Amino acid sequence: MKEIFASDRDGSGGAGGTPPAPAALAAKVRTLAPSMTRSMQRVAEAVAGDPAGCAALTVTGLAELTGTSEATVVRTARLLGYPGYRDLRLALAGLAAQQQSGRAPAITTDIAVDDPIADVVAKLAYDEQQTLADTAAGLDTAQLAAAVTALATARRTDVYGVGASGLVAQDLTQKLLRIGLVAHAHSDPHLAVTNAVQLRAGDVAIAITHSGSTGDVIEPLRVAFERGATTVAITGRPDGPVSQYADHILTTSTARESELRPAAMSSRTGQLLVVDCLFVGVAQRTYESAAPALSASYEALAHRHRS
Amino acid sequence: MKEIFASDRDGSGGAGGTPPAPAALAAKVRTLAPSMTRSMQRVAEAVAGDPAGCAALTVTGLAELTGTSEATVVRTARLLGYPGYRDLRLALAGLAAQQQSGRAPAITTDIAVDDPIADVVAKLAYDEQQTLADTAAGLDTAQLAAAVTALATARRTDVYGVGASGLVAQDLTQKLLRIGLVAHAHSDPHLAVTNAVQLRAGDVAIAITHSGSTGDVIEPLRVAFERGATTVAITGRPDGPVSQYADHILTTSTARESELRPAAMSSRTGQLLVVDCLFVGVAQRTYESAAPALSASYEALAHRHRS
DNA sequence: GCCGAGCCGAAAATATCTTTCAGTAGTGAC
């Protein structure tokens, strides 16, 4: 009895930083799979394929099932954002329970050359929906909120993106301009760098790259970073080189790609969702000025529509 | 007392000894509560009252929380039908996950100024998923197939779009170029019209406009139509003015919009799905030349990625 | 007040998870 008073109430405490994922696990597996090693991928695959089964296994059991070692299992759990295997297992049990009570995830096959057009539509739509769900689930809201704050108070904002990501950069820029912010999109690497030099503390630089290793957008971000601007990376590979110059990292889902389904397709969908979230977040923060600006731009366009 | 123990063993033994309780835990607690000792009741109470919280605790933590000992916690777990505390904890995590997923549908409401950022993400993702589903369901595959055929055999293709739709036009153009087709995107209405004059039968002109009444893209489409080119409209308003000059109409979903959620946001998602479908369709038709072109462009970009 | 039955918790024993460390395969440079 007496020991109770002496004992410390807080036994769990500990874990600071980011909260793990409850049901966003499948999403996280898909998102992080590319940055995993072979052994870890085997573990991740087993986990994603049979959450209920894996939840019943100990580290040793799962290691044997996947033909790897305990260390690899723990490493995988860490990569997925859990402090250790114990917590991954807990999340796994939760996921299994949800799946059992809810819906079963449909698995789509790849697009074939001879697929009828109706199948193409269905598969593409499903894939992009999946990308949206995964991206939403995997998005770090703390990072997002920080990026929104930075944007809302920035003197000016530069957005870097080339190729398909360049269009996303332009999309974000268009939106920010509509609510009265100063934003520029750069697709030309040289101009991007020369403009980045002008940035200083309080400004914001955003790099958009699916691979996380596109030199043409990393370079201007590095310059902006070194000039003291707040830097944001929107990438599918949070472990990529771009992240070393990013104050805030917003991760998009990495759906599998194939010959007829280039990566640019689904990555763009995820990137646009992130961009939309940024925009709405900023619009909320600056509502007083954003709302009238939005209405004004809407009315200004009205006369360009034929009846 | 021994009868209780025996009957309990039979009860769980009826399920083969292995499967305990997934979600029927609260019920089991109430049922078995009378046959519990005081300490065990405290444990059972804590478990039933806050499954999620207890799932985060170790056996020691739960013992301290309830002012009992580890042994008592384990004994309680056994009484509830689990082999030990470890398994009770797993079931607890599952229960918590189920409860949490139960209160999900707060998404259907509009985005408010004071919505937390996490809600914004969920709502936007849900909305865009909805747009994808609606667009896929409403897409006329016959029209789509006809448009694909026209594109695959076209001498050249012009795509018109202004504002947000201009980015979609560029996206389509980028993709078509990657598989060796001749395509141009036009955001400048004047240039669009002057280029449209060059089109003739066998060429394709595509107008992208959500409202279906954007004069700046209707005008070049009209010119192309009159020059004998095959014309395609990607619009959210198939009854709009743009359709009168379109041989093939591809309809995108029109999701509701609001102050903080401009139409450009979800319309863009639907337009991009249509564009992707066009691209994949054309890539299928021209597979012999498209596949090597895709690989080539992929490899050509590889060296622009940092390691 | 004494006795017995069974509840309870501290600590030992065991299982499980985590970390460390060294071997190995893959990779790029020369």
Place this chain on the structure above:
DNA sequence: GTCACTACTGAAAGATATTTTCGGCTCGGC
């Protein structure tokens, strides 16, 4: 083609959590 290097991997040691054991304790009956 060879070499050096990086980084993945698994075995075993180390740390934690769980389970078992065992003796003290309370409570009711006589």
